[in-house]
Amino acid sequence: MHQAVNELQASDRDGVTVPAIAARAGVTPSTIYRRWGDLAQLLADVAVSRMQPDTPPADTGAYRSDLLTWLEQYRDEMSSDPGRSLLRDILSAQGRDNPGRCASFCAQQLEAIAERASGRGEHPAPTDALLDGVVAPLIYRILFSADTPSTDDVTRWVDAVLERPGAGVA
Amino acid sequence: MHQAVNELQASDRDGVTVPAIAARAGVTPSTIYRRWGDLAQLLADVAVSRMQPDTPPADTGAYRSDLLTWLEQYRDEMSSDPGRSLLRDILSAQGRDNPGRCASFCAQQLEAIAERASGRGEHPAPTDALLDGVVAPLIYRILFSADTPSTDDVTRWVDAVLERPGAGVA
DNA sequence: GGGCTTAAAGCAATGGATTTGCGTTAGTGA
DNA sequence: TCACTAACGCAAATCCATTGCTTTAAGCCC
Structure with a gap:
């Protein structure tokens, strides 16, 4: 189907x-x-399936660059025409926690990056902080504004989160 | 209509x-x-109209409390069942910049608060920083997670933006 | 006021999607 | 194998969406 x-x-x-x-x-x-x-629920189901990551985040050797690499890729996917359609399908269908599942895929990827960083002895930021401070403005821009977040935007948001107490490279 | x-x-x-x-x-x-x-475009049109503010933000006497007051009200409206339906209608209909119009209402309110603060001699934060740092996580939470942002969340986000260089009370 | 133009609205026919009752099929467990 | 249940198919009925044509209303000019 x-x-x-x-x-x-x-x-x-x-x-x-x-x-x-x-x-x-x-x-x-x-x-x-x-x-x-109805059609909307089917399309949302399909969209959630397509949002599910099929590979772990790339390992660049350091936490910050893991984050930036993954987030820029996420930015590119979500801001593409197919990506925007998927977001629209997911947000259109009422009930069923489709958006929540979409967000949890994202959180899982960020957690995987954090666990890898911990294994390296780095001190990753809380995933919630990254969701609030990076993913949220990224998606908000895609949904609500005409411009796509730039690489500078993403870098600035990431660094603002990493500079807070409790997070950062060792 | x-x-x-x-x-x-x-x-x-x-x-x-x-x-x-x-x-x-x-x-x-x-x-x-x-x-x-089609129906979706009409519903989006109606939703945008209903999102349009009909009053200026409340004047509490200080920039920070103006922000908090307005943002908590915005949080309450957007997280209500009718508010969520409006967001869904706006995000469902493709084309026409409905989400952009919705976001610009929000930005205009934040600008009004900032201008009032400037008139008081305070130094308001850039509106873009508030959109990225407060409105984005607020809406992202409402759209993508099961929980509504708490007053503590909103306060934390606001203060994180106000603490950055270039912003804050005089 | 009358005539002309244009855009918007109404009417009705047609086509397509959606809903629903009933029967059939497939899968599971005893 | 039999009984039960969930899912699927079929077909009719209902409802929504599209479209060509006509009518209406508004604006402009003489």
Whole structure:
């Protein structure tokens, strides 16, 4: 089912209808309505699946550059047209904690970077601080403003969090 | 038209359909489709209108408490069920810069608070810093997590911005 | 006031999506 | 194997969305 959605989205988002997805997946539309309730819920489900990371964050050798590398990649993905569509799908469907699942993928990646840093003897920042101080303005910019956060923006936000007491390289 | 939407939303969001709105507003559905394209665009339009502030921020006598007062009110509005629905409507409809208009209302209120502070001889923080440092995590929490930002959260974010060089009370 | 132009709205037909009742199928456990 | 349950398919009914054409209303000029 997810594959049917992805294939249809790749060719024409206007053609992404329940009957089209059903035909593509070899089922009848009532199956989709019975299972997901409406198109928005199915699209949100698919979007959350696509947000799920399939690789661990790149290891650059140091905590700060791990963060910057991962966050810039995250910025690039989320600010792309497909990324924006995924965010819109996730935020459109009411209920089901789709946004929460999306955010927890992000948190897990940041935790993995932090654990790797601890293993190196570095002192990583709390993940909550990074979510509030970096991910939040990054996503807020993407959602609510015309401009995409620059690399300087991301670097500034990261360094502002790392400079606070309780965080930073050893 | 906006009033018809508001009335229908107040009673039953499931009944908010183009034909129902049209009947309520005394027009035919094709009028709505011709003007707005689809239901999502109309709902976003209505949501943006409802986001527009109708009063200036309260004057508490000092910049920091002006900020805190306004931001806590903003937090309360945006985290309410109606507020969350408005955010969802705004973020669901593609194109038209609805989120940008929503964000600019917020920025204008923060600018008004800053101008009042300047008039008092205080040194307000840059509005961009408040958007990135306070509004972004506030909205991100509301959109992506199960918990609503607490008053402590808001206070902490505000003070983190005010403590940076270039901002603060005189 | 009358005529003309243009944009918006209304009407009605058509097409497509959604809902729902009922029957069928598939999977699971005893 | 049988009974139960959940999921799926089918088809009819309902509702929403689209579109061509006509009508209406507003604005401008003489």
